[in-house]
Amino acid sequence: MATTATADFDVRKNDSLGLRVQHILHANPVLGPLAVLVVAIIAFSIVNGRFLTATNLSLVLQQVTVIATLALGQTLIILTAGIDLSAGAIAVFSSILTATFCVDAGMPGIVALLLGFACGTAMGAINGFLVTRLKLPPFIVTLGTLTIFFSLNSVVSNSETVRGTDMPSLMTWTGNSIPIGNFRLTYGSIIMLLLFAYFFYALSRTAWGKHVYATGDDAEAARLAGIQTGRVLFSVYTVAGLLYAIGGWILIGRLASASPNVGVEYNLDSITAVVLGGTSLFGGRGSVIGTLIGALIVGVFRNGLQLGGVEVVWQGFAIGLLVLVAVSLDQWIRKVKT
């Protein structure tokens, strides 16, 4: 164990600038996305003076709240080297079930809501069961359940939207806001931020969090170290299901209705936010802080390009480019020489 070896890990003076940047990003993976976010905010506020107003920024936050909540669940799964294509489907189906429970079945708001959460959790658990017990690849499992949940969604809802005014006020409460000057902070955003804070804690300060990272990093090594990787994976998919259902509740508040016809793009948008946030699709690396930044990047780009008069179709183009850059960057950082 060469006594001199530790010196090798320090950034050497004769390293090129590129190498040094690579080392810094490897040690602090959140820095890259944060830099992108800051640069984007500066650029868009130069292009359009209306960008950096409290009114507009609160709109950006409201627009990213649902995606950020889904992306939080998605982060947990991607950290275990999995992927969840059914995130949006679970969120939307849960919101439809909740609306059905209170409107058609006449349940009180709180009961319908908790039952809706339970349904989302169960859908996540089904994914987890298929991944851990039948040992199917997460991509295939969630591709299947995505289709199933969306089809059940159409069956239950008859493809009809339930108006928010027909539901108990608890359903749309997440859309209400606290004014801070001109900034309107919705309860949905507060819930989302609290969830991020909680999972930041759970991932970095609890044994469960360490096990999630270890399982994603090298599942076989984690198993040999005594971690029950099957249980870790199952817990991750189940918790993600609950998070998606909470996202569905926030969605009802955002739209002031429960609509079965939204959310198709949420599946991939949640993955986009995670990837932009610097979490590696190969598992074991990343953080929920990165995901929050990633979701904000998507929101800032869409909003900023809109204000800059760029057509919607080209907004998608820009986000797509960003994703490719983020993944290439991840690959480059992973090749860091030790």
Added chain:
Amino acid sequence: MTPVLQAKGLTKRYGRVVAINGSDLELYPGEILAVIGDNGAGKSSLIKALSGALVPDEGEIYLDGRQVHFRTPMDARAAGIETVYQTLAVAPGLDIADNLFLGREQRKPGPLGSVFRMLDRGRMRSEAKRHMSELGVATLQNIGQPVESLSGGQRQAVAVARSAAFGSKVVILDEPTAALGVKEGNRVLQLIRDVRDRGLPVILISHNMPHVFEVADRIHIQRLGRRATVITPKSHSMSEAVAIMTGAAEPPPEPV
């Protein structure tokens, strides 16, 4: 002297293939027992049976004279047998302290630990540092350094330190020097001696004859699914050991 760990007549078959065929093994207190053998001699099946990674069809295992039945690696661990696998069961993205305590994390005392399940990072780090320095690998300055930033030998040191820290009876090392350079390999050999000198007997599986002859107190030679004999580095030369291992020479009748 009773062996710390003893195997009697272990047999494991996979269909018609016999991996181990009535294999015995004895490990005595305070020794390094090397296990050598040609490919397919049943070394790894024997070791897996001792570390709980496979359940033998026949035979008995005794720990401190009492019979034990391991169904999973966790059973063997709970009994005090720690194994460092060739594939190094470390999580590269986690830091040294996290890896040392992986699967055995310690929580903070009081409600912070019991209700909020908060890890006691301070204590885990200081204990990790102590374990590492006890084995003379205190050169790792930063216990919060991710394991992926360490050299192969340093990673091996983390894995060995973990087994020495938590193993109360036996440490099993599977090919610990296989992927290392000369210098790092020698450091790991010293580490193995340090573990033994702290009172933990070691089973060392290795293909590297010079390494085996350098550190082993006794050498168990596995051949055709069973123990051919046990020699010592003093009683036999390296080429004699290889001859017994490959069947070119008759094994001495009585195990040493």
